[in-house]
Amino acid sequence: MSIKLRNVKRSDLKYFLKWWKDRELVNLTSGFFEKSDKILTEYFLDIFNHPKDHHYIIQYGDKAIGHVALSHKTKETFEVQIVIGEKEYWGKGFGSEAINKVMKIAFNKLGYIKAYLDVRPENIRAIKAYESCGFVKKGLKKYPKNKYQPVTLKMVLNSCMS
Numbered sequence: 310m311s312i313k314l315r316n317v318k319r320s321d322l323k324y325f326l327k328w329w330k331d332r333e334l335v336n337l338t339s340g341f342f343e344k345s346d347k348i349l350t351e352y353f354l355d356i357f358n359h360p361k362d363h364h365y366i367i368q369y370g371d372k373a374i375g376h377v378a379l380s381h382k383t384k385e386t387f388e389v390q391i392v393i394g395e396k397e398y399w400g401k402g403f404g405s406e407a408i409n410k411v412m413k414i415a416f417n418k419l420g421y422i423k424a425y426l427d428v429r430p431e432n433i434r435a436i437k438a439y440e441s442c443g444f445v446k447k448g449l450k451k452y453p454k455n456k457y458q459p460v461t462l463k464m465v466l467n468s469c470m471s
Contacts (some may be wrong), residue, residue, distance in 0.1 A: 312367050312374070312406050312407055312410070313369075314365040314377065314407065314410050314411060315366050315368055316364070318385070319354075320419075321373065322353050323411045325352075325396060326346060326350070329343065331394070331396075332336045333396075334392065334394060335417070337429060337435070338392055338429075345440070347349075356366075359380075359381075361378060362380050363378065363415075364376065364379075367403065369398065369403065372395070373394075373395075374395040374398045375392050375393040375394045375398070375403070375404070375407065376390075377391040377392075377408070377411045377415070378391075379411060379415050379421075384422045385421060385422045386422075387415055387419075387424055388424070388425055388427075389424050390409065390426065391407060391408060391411075391426075393407075404438045405442055408439065412424065414449045419426065423467050424444075424464070424467075425466070426439065426444065426463075426464050427461035427463055427464075428461060428462050429461060430449065430460060430461070430462045439464050442466070443466050444464040444465065445464060446464055446467060447464060448462075449461070449463070450462075450463045
């Protein structure tokens with residue numbers, strides 16, 4: 310098994326629309342389900358407006374199976390977000406492989422020293438993948454005003470651990 314990461318292109322919109330309209334997938338991630346293609350397209354196009362962020366398509370062979378992003382927070386810190394959008398690739402190690410590859414980019418090429426992420430506490434498969442890549446649990450973070458994601462588990466990784 311070997312995946313490739315490539316920069317997201319505008320022509321990748323079709324994948325994002327498919328993944329963002331999958332209720333099961335959305336329930337494991339943001340929890341916010343949007344039906345409108347127009348609004349989802351605006352969300353997608355907005356990723357090109359943040360030059361310090363890095364968005365990659367996770368590709369297995371010639372198939373786009375997911376998305377991983379490095380969101381710049383400070384000179385030293387970034388947030389990582391990942392989704393394996395194609396369900397037939399869930400639970401097969403593709404997420405862990407993508408995380409490991411993107412961590413190498415973040416720490417070795419971009420010079421970051423600390424990564425963090427927020428994950429739904431009930432998303433056990435994702436938590437296990439993050440732990441297998443060296444992330445450690447730091448505790449629950451509460452968002453009482455967010456009806457879609459009121460609690461997340463914060464996890465961190467330092468470059469010296471990777």
